[in-house]
Amino acid sequence: MAKLAIVILAKNEEKNIKAVIANAKRCTDEVIILDSGSTDKTIEIAIHEGARTLFRAWTNDFAAQRNFVLDKTEAIWVLYLDADERLSDELINAINAVTTSKNLDKQYIVRRRSHAFGQQFKHGVLRPDSVARLFPRERVSWESKVHERPICSLKAEELPGYIEHYTYESWQQYFGKFNQYTTLWAEEACKKGKRTTAAGAFGHAAYAFIQMTLFKRGILDGWLGLALCCNHFSYTLTKYLKLKEIQEKDKE
Numbered sequence: 001m002a003k004l005a006i007v008i009l010a011k012n013e014e015k016n017i018k019a020v021i022a023n024a025k026r027c028t029d030e031v032i033i034l035d036s037g038s039t040d041k042t043i044e045i046a047i048h049e050g051a052r053t054l055f056r057a058w059t060n061d062f063a064a065q066r067n068f069v070l071d072k073t074e075a076i077w078v079l080y081l082d083a084d085e086r087l088s089d090e091l092i093n094a095i096n097a098v099t100t101s102k103n104l105d106k107q108y109i110v111r112r113r114s115h116a117f118g119q120q121f122k123h124g125v126l127r128p129d130s131v132a133r134l135f136p137r138e139r140v141s142w143e144s145k146v147h148e149r150p151i152c153s154l155k156a157e158e159l160p161g162y163i164e165h166y167t168y169e170s171w172q173q174y175f176g177k178f179n180q181y182t183t184l185w186a187e188e189a190c191k192k193g194k195r196t197t198a199a200g201a202f203g204h205a206a207y208a209f210i211q212m213t214l215f216k217r218g219i220l221d222g223w224l225g226l227a228l229c230c231n232h233f234s235y236t237l238t239k240y241l242k243l244k245e246i247q248e249k250d251k252e
Contacts, residue, residue, distance in 0.1 A: 002028055002029060002030035002073070002074075002075045003028070003075060003076050003077060003099045003100065004027060004028040004030065004075055004076070004077040004078070004079060004095070004099040005028065005030040005031075005032055005069075005073040005075035005077070005078050005079070005137070006024040006027060006028055006030070006031050006032065006078075006079045006080075006081055007032045007034060007066070007069045007078060007079070007080050007081070008020055008021075008024065008031065008032065008033050008034070008051075008080075008081050008082065008083055009034050009036070009062070009065050009066070009080075009082065009083070010033050010034065010035050010036070010038065010042055010046075010083050011035060011036045011037055011038050011042070011058070012038045012039060012040045012042060013038070013040075013042050013083040013084075014038075014040040014041040014042050014045055016083040016084050016166075017033070017042050017045050017046050017049070017083060018045050018049055019086070020081065020082075020083050020084075020085065020086065021033075021046060021049040021050070021051050022049065023081075023086045023087055024081060024087070025050070026087070026092050027079070027087070027092055027095050027096060027099070028075075028099075029050075030052065030073065030075055031050070031051040031052065032051065032052050032053075032054060032069060032072070032073065033046045033051045033052070033053045033054070034054050034055075034056060034065060034068065034069055035053060035054070035055050035056075036055075036056060036057065036058040036065065037055075037057065037058055054068075054069065054072060056068045060145060060184055060187070061145045061184075062142075062144070062145060062146055062147075062148040062184075063142035063143050063144050063145060063148040063149075064142075064145075066080060066142040066148060067141055067142050070137060070140070070141070073137070075137055076099070076104070076136065076137060077098070077099045077134060077135065077136060077137060078134075078135055078136075078137040078140070079095065079133055079134045079135075080133050081133070081163075082165070084165060084166045084167055085112070085163050085164065085165050085166070086163070086164045086166070087161070087163060088161040088162045088163070088164060089161070090160050090161030090162075091110060091159060091160065091161025091162060091163065092161070093161070094159040094160050094161055095108075095134060095159065098134065098159070099134075104136045104139075105154060105155065106154050106155050106156070106157050107132055107134065107135045107136075107139070107140070107150070107152045107154045107155070107156050107157075108132070108133065108134035108135075108156070108157055108158070108159050109130045109131065109132050109133070109156050109157065109158045109159070110130065110131055110132075110133050110134070110158070110159050110161070110162070110163050111128060111129075111130055111158065111161075111162050111163070112128060112129055112130070112131050112162065112163040112164075112165050113128050113162050113163070113164055113165065114126040114127075114128070114129075114165045114167055115164065115165065115166045115167065116166075116167045116168040116169075116174075116224075116228075117168060117169070117170075117224055119221070119222075119224055121221050121224075121225065121228075122220070122221060123216055123217040123218050123219075123220045123221050123225060124212045124213070124216050124217065124218020124219070124220075124221055124225045124228060124229055124232075125212050125216075125218060125225075125228040125229060125231075125232050126167070126221075126228060127216055127218075130158065131163070132149075132150050132152070132156060133163070134159070135150065135152055135154070136154070139152055139153070139154055140152040144188065145184045145185075145187070145188045146180075146181050146184035146185050146188065147181075147185070174231075178231070178234075178235055178238070181235075181239075182235060182238045182239040182242055183242060185239045185242075185243075186239050186240075186242035186243040186245075186246055187246065189239075189243050190243055190246045190247055190250070194243065195243075195247055196240045196243050196244050196247075197244065198241075198244065200240065201237055201240030201241050201243075201244060202237065204236050204237070204240050205233045205234070205236040205237035205240070206233070208232050208233060208235075208236040209229055209230070209232060209233035209236075212228075212229040212232045213226070213229040
């Protein structure tokens with residue numbers, strides 16, 4: 001029985017899958033690819049690289065994908081990694097130390113640095129953040145369809161090192177996720193009883209722009225940083241307008 005299973009959600013990730021599996025295998029032999037319907041060579045490559053592959057049809061719910069794997073392994077620990085993420089050497093050493101110990105009373109948070117369009121970001125929308133990713137398998141579950149979050153009552157501790165996140169390579173990819181995530185957010189927000197108006201949508205968007213541009217200093221990342229702050233205005237406005245559209249349809 002493996003002490004650690006690393007779970008990677010994937011769909012059409014043939015460009016990333018070989019490298020992320022090799023990176024994950026520095027921590028464990030049990031690398032699980034949860035595929036949601038790839039039409040490229042993702043699965044073929046994953047099998048060739050020695051990963052275990054599972055399938056769950058996409059239901060517009062990231063938390064459901066993450067929860068699906070929890071009873072498909074007997075590993076003591078589970079670590080979640082995206083196909084476009086890589087563990088740093090320092091972080092790999094820390095993960096190995098945790099998972100070879102007998103201490104199961106903590107969950108672990110990791111610092112993450114984002115790279116997009118060939119640039120590493122230090123401020124604004126893609127500023128470094130902290131994400132909870134390593135858990136005793138039987139002590140975690142996930143909630144929320146988009147921007148999903150773990151539910152774990154254990155004390156959190158930050159590990160040394162970084163996850164390097166190599167996100168958007170093109171604006172086409174960016175706006176594809178833009179549309180997907182704003183729709184998922186609006187649908188879930190409406191189900192939870194959240195409501196808005198046109199003025200409210202604009203107010204949220206204006207505050208989001210000011211927050212990312214000035215408070216989070218996105219302008220210091222150059223023209224790309226400013227572009228992402230402008231797009232964050234549009235992202236926030238769009239998700240609230242979609243919420244308004246759904247709530248109006250429900251009234252009809």
